Amino acid sequence: MELTARRRKILRAIVEHYIETAEPVGSKAIAKLAGLECSSATIRNDMAALEKMGYLEQPHTSAGRIPSSKGYRIYVNELMEHHKLSIQETERMNESLQLKMRELDRVIDQAGKLVSQFTNYPAFALAEGREQVTIVRYDLLMVNQTSFICVAMTSTNVVKNKLFHLPTDITEPQLQLLNALLNTSFTGKTLAQFSTDLMETARKAAGSSYGLISLVVSFAMDVLQDSEHSAVHTAGARHLLEHPEYQDVEKAHKLMSYLAQDDLGSLFPDSGDGTRVLIGPENVAEELKDTSVVLASYDIGEGMRGVIGVVGPTRMDYAKITAKLSYMADNLSKLFGGSAQLPERAQPKGLKAPEEHSQKEEE
Amino acid sequence: MELTARRRKILRAIVEHYIETAEPVGSKAIAKLAGLECSSATIRNDMAALEKMGYLEQPHTSAGRIPSSKGYRIYVNELMEHHKLSIQETERMNESLQLKMRELDRVIDQAGKLVSQFTNYPAFALAEGREQVTIVRYDLLMVNQTSFICVAMTSTNVVKNKLFHLPTDITEPQLQLLNALLNTSFTGKTLAQFSTDLMETARKAAGSSYGLISLVVSFAMDVLQDSEHSAVHTAGARHLLEHPEYQDVEKAHKLMSYLAQDDLGSLFPDSGDGTRVLIGPENVAEELKDTSVVLASYDIGEGMRGVIGVVGPTRMDYAKITAKLSYMADNLSKLFGGSAQLPERAQPKGLKAPEEHSQKEEE
DNA sequence: ACTTAGCACTTAGGATAGCTGAGTGCTAAA
């Protein structure tokens, strides 16, 4: 049975009406809508056909129809008109992205919060491809005889540091030797490339400073591990309660608990550029079988990609959400500027900086 | 009307029974309880008296009694028996605190999450007294002609850094001059002490490097600001839904939204050492008038204190919660070890470190 | 062959009434 133009129109109208009202849609309501010049009886026939084809469902005999996940799918793929964001919306989003930002993790966390805030759905944010990160530079700074700071800069231009306290004294020359050794042997290696072999080589070169070097290397590995550990940041789970499908506390609680786990990162397939929609049973996780997920990804640079997304009932305003997410993702891409450097507000506040030095800065 | 021993016993029994079951407690249920050798009629009389005194309330004529906030108060102050944590509980908590920890903010965040996890209530964590933090040391590291890293160490031994990119070239001597200037003029100052006067002095001393210095100073101020900005970390709001008093979605959502704001820090009075309980209307915030808050604070060192706490219905297991919180706070105190240094797992994982250097380390 | 009007049929969910049982307050006796 082919999908006539009218039936497509009807299906679209039903989906949009249902998205708005959350109530099963009857034939009369559709008939009254502009653009459709036929009676409710005609609509009824078409609705019956659409149901037979699997695009609609009927909660019970005497109720209207609601879209099935197949119905939502065709809506998203073919029927949906792309939403244009209003100027206010884009302005609000732009403003929020002007925030003072520092570490990669904080940016990602913040991105999740903003997405949730702008969509009124629970949101999550994560970064992928972190296994490629290496350390490109070490600096050791002497603090006093028994302590020093190690500063390590990663290939993503993130700089991390750590203060070390030692039980024995160290000297400046010792530290310099160590520094040189680190920079020659332990740069440009991914976490996977740190091996016992590497340590053997280092042991020979370092001699008596071996203990020291293993401390620092262990820190370096922590930095990489930290960077690799792609935690998922979730935010705004409470927004679930705003939607009628989660008036059931039990249901809401289940989903919230699921979202609170932190190993959901693997669940969402990489969406390339642009947005992706996973409707109900298209989700692999059992817990998400009757929810939808909308994803967008953006370029962080240095082989890494960020992913932002929202979770909600299948009855979701896909048009609006995809528009918002993709706008957000675009801006995040711009924010990262292709060079893996995190932009930051340049002007010092409180004291004024001379013009000629106001500049992009990173941490 | 004085509070006889029996009435105290009855009150305590009612509170504990209600805490457990969340249902109004009747005279018969109490009479059956061990330790009370009298009939339900006697209990009824006493209950009526306790109600008149304001310790109990009656939801409606033919129901049992529930404790009023005054009732909870006297329970917490005088009647409650202090809960002893089981070995499993303390072990679980100890284990969780062994986590690899880095920055102060992360520790605090993590503390909040753990508290929520162990109590099954929404929890929050924050740090107080951050206005006293100063920068004790600067190091500038040249990366190339147009960029350098600034490393700043605070009085709380937190080390922060930032990568600067400049539009013009700089030289090593320039950087060293700058470095010296920073360390003489801009150390030991709280954020409030950074002033335009200070900048004037610096301008004279720095000469042509003034632009540069203002960039770095602005970073230093950001660090202090960041440190001062005592964000409240909240976690586990979803746990509200587990309690019968929040089966009402509207109510749960309201409270969750309130907890999601980030300016609740000021709401909770400093509790000195030990724990503090705020019952229902004792809370200043309108939104918390029918919830209780349990707080514990711990020493971070350097004039800072951390606060952890949970929020929940007034019907809360105060004995258990205060026990858990105070145990947690004690351990956090120990963790910070009085010297404002964040301990961290000493053993590198993957590569073994020699014994003689395994040591406390901080960032 | 498609569309439409009419009509009988279905059913969720709201309103109403009645019932039950837990719990109370009061009285009077121990």
Add this chain to the structure above:
DNA sequence: TTTAGCACTCAGCTATCCTAAGTGCTAAGT
């Protein structure tokens, strides 16, 4: 002062009815 007994109250459960929205089908119209 305590206790037994008893009449009274009332939330909340159950059963029943009713309504309104929506359907599917049939038959007539285009």
